[in-house]
Amino acid sequence: MSYSDHIRQVGALIEAKAGPWSGISAEAVARMRLQNRFQTGLDIARYTAAIMRTDMAAYDADPSKYTQSLGCWHGFIGQQKMISIKKHFGTTDRRYLYLSGWMIAALRSDFGPLPDQSMHEKTSVPALIEELYTFLRQADARELGGLYRDIDAAREAGDTVKEQKLLNQVDNYQTHVVPIIADIDAGFGNAEATYLLAKKMIEAGACALQIENQVSDEKQCGHQDGKVTVPHEDFLAKVRACRYAFLELGVEDGIIVTRTDSLGAGLTKQIAVSNEPGDLGDQYNRFVDCEEISADQLSNGDVIINRDGKLLRPKRLPSNLFQFRAGTGEDRCVLDSITSLQNGADLLWIETEKPHVEQIAGMMDRIRAVIPNAKLVYNNSPSFNWTLNFRQQVFDTWAAEGKDVSAYDRAKLMSVDYDGTELGAEADERIRTFQADGAKRAGIFHHLITLPTYHTAALSTDNLAREYFGTQGMLGYVKNVQREEIRQGIACVKHQNMSGSDIGDDHKEYFAGEAALKAGGAHNTMNQFGEAA
Numbered sequence: 001m002s003y004s005d006h007i008r009q010v011g012a013l014i015e016a017k018a019g020p021w022s023g024i025s026a027e028a029v030a031r032m033r034l035q036n037r038f039q040t041g042l043d044i045a046r047y048t049a050a051i052m053r054t055d056m057a058a059y060d061a062d063p064s065k066y067t068q069s070l071g072c073w074h075g076f077i078g079q080q081k082m083i084s085i086k087k088h089f090g091t092t093d094r095r096y097l098y099l100s101g102w103m104i105a106a107l108r109s110d111f112g113p114l115p116d117q118s119m120h121e122k123t124s125v126p127a128l129i130e131e132l133y134t135f136l137r138q139a140d141a142r143e144l145g146g147l148y149r150d151i152d153a154a155r156e157a158g159d160t161v162k163e164q165k166l167l168n169q170v171d172n173y174q175t176h177v178v179p180i181i182a183d184i185d186a187g188f189g190n191a192e193a194t195y196l197l198a199k200k201m202i203e204a205g206a207c208a209l210q211i212e213n214q215v216s217d218e219k220q221c222g223h224q225d226g227k228v229t230v231p232h233e234d235f236l237a238k239v240r241a242c243r244y245a246f247l248e249l250g251v252e253d254g255i256i257v258t259r260t261d262s263l264g265a266g267l268t269k270q271i272a273v274s275n276e277p278g279d280l281g282d283q284y285n286r287f288v289d290c291e292e293i294s295a296d297q298l299s300n301g302d303v304i305i306n307r308d309g310k311l312l313r314p315k316r317l318p319s320n321l322f323q324f325r326a327g328t329g330e331d332r333c334v335l336d337s338i339t340s341l342q343n344g345a346d347l348l349w350i351e352t353e354k355p356h357v358e359q360i361a362g363m364m365d366r367i368r369a370v371i372p373n374a375k376l377v378y379n380n381s382p383s384f385n386w387t388l389n390f391r392q393q394v395f396d397t398w399a400a401e402g403k404d405v406s407a408y409d410r411a412k413l414m415s416v417d418y419d420g421t422e423l424g425a426e427a428d429e430r431i432r433t434f435q436a437d438g439a440k441r442a443g444i445f446h447h448l449i450t451l452p453t454y455h456t457a458a459l460s461t462d463n464l465a466r467e468y469f470g471t472q473g474m475l476g477y478v479k480n481v482q483r484e485e486i487r488q489g490i491a492c493v494k495h496q497n498m499s500g501s502d503i504g505d506d507h508k509e510y511f512a513g514e515a516a517l518k519a520g521g522a523h524n525t526m527n528q529f530g531e532a533a
Contacts, residue, residue, distance in 0.1 A: 002171045006030035028510040031148050035141035035503075037175060042249055044133055044205035048179035049253035052207060055094055056346075059445045060373055066439035069096035069181065069448040073103035073128075075135030077453045082176040083139055083491055092178050098448040099128060099206075101183035106454065118216060122188045122197050129182055129204035138500060139176040145503050147173075181257060181377065181448065182206040184242070186216040191237040198245035208255035209242050210349060210377065211235075213262070213336060215269050227265035228321060231272035232280050232336070236343045243344050257377050258340035259349035262332035267321045271303060271314060280339065282307070287332055289315045289325045334366045341371045347445065349377045354389050355434060361442035368443060375445035378438060382451045388414045390427040390434075398423070486529060493529055 001009070010033075011026035038044045058065045072078035078097050085095050102116040108128060109120035147170055154163040182201050187194030193216075198209055213235045215228045239256060246254030268288065274281035285305055290312035297313075298304065303322075305312040314322045324332065337348045350363060360378065367374045391413035398405050408423055409415075418424045430437075438444040467476025485493035492498050501519050508516035 003030060003034065003167055006033055023513075025510060031144070031506075032510075034170065034173070035144045036137065037140065038133075038137060038177060041130060041133065041203050041205035042251065044177055045202050045207045045249070045251045045254070047207075048177065048205070049207035049251055049255060052096075052179050052255050053253050056375065056445060059375065059439075063440045063443075064436065065094065066435065066444060067094040067096055067446045068435070069098040069446065070452045071098040071100040071103055071448065071450045072132060072453055073100070073107045075128075075131040075133075077457075078132040079135035079139045079176070080492065081453075082136060082178065086143075086174070086176065087489065087491075092174060092176065096179045096181060096446070096448075097132060098450065099125070099132070099180055099182040100450045101125070101185045103451055103454055104128060104183075118185045118188055122193075123200070125182065125184065125197065126200040126204040126206075129180060129201055129206050132180060133177065133205045136176040136178070138503075140173075141503050142497065142500065143176075144170065144173060145506055148506070149502075179207050180205065181208040181210055181255075181446070184209050184211050186212050186214045187238045187241070189216055191241040194238040195241035195245050198242045199249065202245055202249050202251055202254065207251065207253075208257060208347075210257040210259055211238055211242060212259035212349075212351075214265065227261045228267045228269050229260075229262055229265045229332075230268070231270060231284050232339050233273065235336075236339070239340065239344050255346045256344060257347040257349050258337075258345040259351060260333050260336035260340075261351050262336050263329040263351060264353055265329075266324050266326075267317075268324065269321055271305065271322065277308070283335060285314075287324045287328045289323050291315065330363055333363055337363070337367045337374065338370050341367075341374055347375050347377050349379065351379060355380065355384050355386065356389075356393065357434065357437050357441055360438060360444070364443040374443060376443050377446040377448065378442075378444045380435070380447055380449045382449065382455055385414065386431055387427070390430050391418065391423060393430065394423050394427045496524065 007026050007030045010029040014021045014024050014026055038047065055065070055067050059067070070081055072081060081097070082092060082095070085092055089095075101118070101120075104124050105114040105116050105118075105120040107113070108124050110124075111120065114120050147166055151163055151166045151170075154160075154166060184194065184197060184201065188197055194211070201209060213229050213232075215230050235258075239258060242256050243254070246252070246256075268284075271288065272281035272284040274285060276282070285307075288305075290305060293304075293311050293313050295311065298311075302313055303316065305314065316322055333350050337350065340348065348367070350360065352360060360376070364374065364376065392410060395405055395408055395410050395413065405423075408418065408421075413423075435444070435447040438447065464476065464481065467480060468474070470476065472479070482493065484490070496502075496519070505516070505518040505520045508518055
């Protein structure tokens with residue numbers, strides 16, 4: 001409903017209650033309603049799922065319309081990200097949030113910093129989703145509150161043109177609430193555990209769940225060694241568990257992102273069940289490194305596969321794990337991806353060891369030969385050394401083309417000595433266009449950086465500590481933080497306003513009228529920042 005529709009509806013309700021509700025302002029209620037557009041997390045999940053579905057269709061028609069996100073480990077970080085996007089670009093279209101299990105483990109666990117091995121409390125995942133949306137909804141309330149104050153000022157000045165313009169802004173207001181792609185790791189247990197956690201995440205507002213094909217109790221960060229995958233049927237049970245959770249809660253457009261770690265995972269914990277040659281279990285088992293034996297070579301406790309009339313013994317490690325044949329990673333990724341899409345997944349995630357468009361495209365070409373509209377979510381990971389990777393890619397390209405590369409040492413291309421070189425410039429340009437190139441060539445619908453705000457927090461804190469505790473003292477803060485906040489129009493320079501002080505003042509006035517004791521008076525030091533912020 002529009003602003004005026006809310007006022008009329010609430011006004012009729014107040015009038016129907018006669019005297020007892022005479023102290024309630026219909027316009028104040030309308031304002032509060034519009035400042036709190038989403039009543040529950042499920043409202044958010046349904047709303048944002050529709051956004052993602054629309055964006056996916058737009059990408060299918062035009063791959064330049066890819067989407068992006070940054071990983072956020074706190075509600076405040078997510079809020080400031082979306083406020084910044086609205087300030088700089090005027091719209092939140094095609095910008096999402098990513099919730100990283102790595103950052104929850106490292107920053108949000110009651111155990112303290114943990115490695116990304118699913119050791120953190122599973123309840124911390126829906127808790128962060130709820131926190132992120134609490135902060136985004138507060139950003140709406142704050143921005144709309146400012147518009148309401150401007151409306152009141154225009155009315156007091158008798159400026160009806162400005163008042164109508166502001167009312168139109170309220171009616172066409174774009175919320176800070178955007179889709180979250182939320183990491184459910186390997187499901188934190190069996191399929192029932194996955195279902196229960198998925199429900200909590202969806203109820204908190206998640207419209208997209210990202211689940212990986214690793215063993216839950218052996219889960220590793222996608223960019224670390226020692227990853228162990230599960231047979232397809234085990235993984236697909238968890239995919240179906242996520243879909244049941246969405247459907248039970250009425251989020252019929254919910255998105256499931258299936259991640260394969262097979263490119264870097266050389267181990268499996270179990271041999272898949274196979275009932276006939278060529279079935280899914282048999283395909284999985286054919287990647288296992290085996291040796292052919294005869295019946296008289298059997299040893300106590302051996303696991304044996306009967307295939308094509310031959311007895312095969314999978315090579316078992318001292319850890320009791322089985323290893324895959326070397327060089328099968330890409331084939332396993334392709335099979336994983338096709339199988340997931342054929343069994344309920346909406347988007348794919350292939351975890352790679354480097355950011356290389358053609359490597360990704362090579363796998364996606366094979367997947368799209370079977371499922372033409374297959375789309376990727378891709379991790380533009382800080383675990384990659386982007387500078388070194390792309391300088392080496394340029395070096396290799398030039399060498400293959402016969403260009404003289406004798407001025408460069410391939411192993412030392414990270415050196416600052418190469419920053420101003422032609423090779424360095426071309427590598428930086430490839431980094432700049434990587435997302436657009438990947439979207440066009442490799443089917444990447446969504447680009448995300450998993451841990452960017454972890455690194456920016458560390459970098460900015462280091463810079464502040466160096467200056468403040470060094471010879472610059474207070475100037476280290478004022479020059480490099482506050483002065484830049486003011487000049488760049490960073491909303492947080494008015495931190496009382498950002499924390500909700502003005503919203504509270506508005507509510508006090510609604511509740512108590514002229515008797516309200518408000519914080520935003522003439523002696524509030526935030527007035528020193530004027531309109532510059």
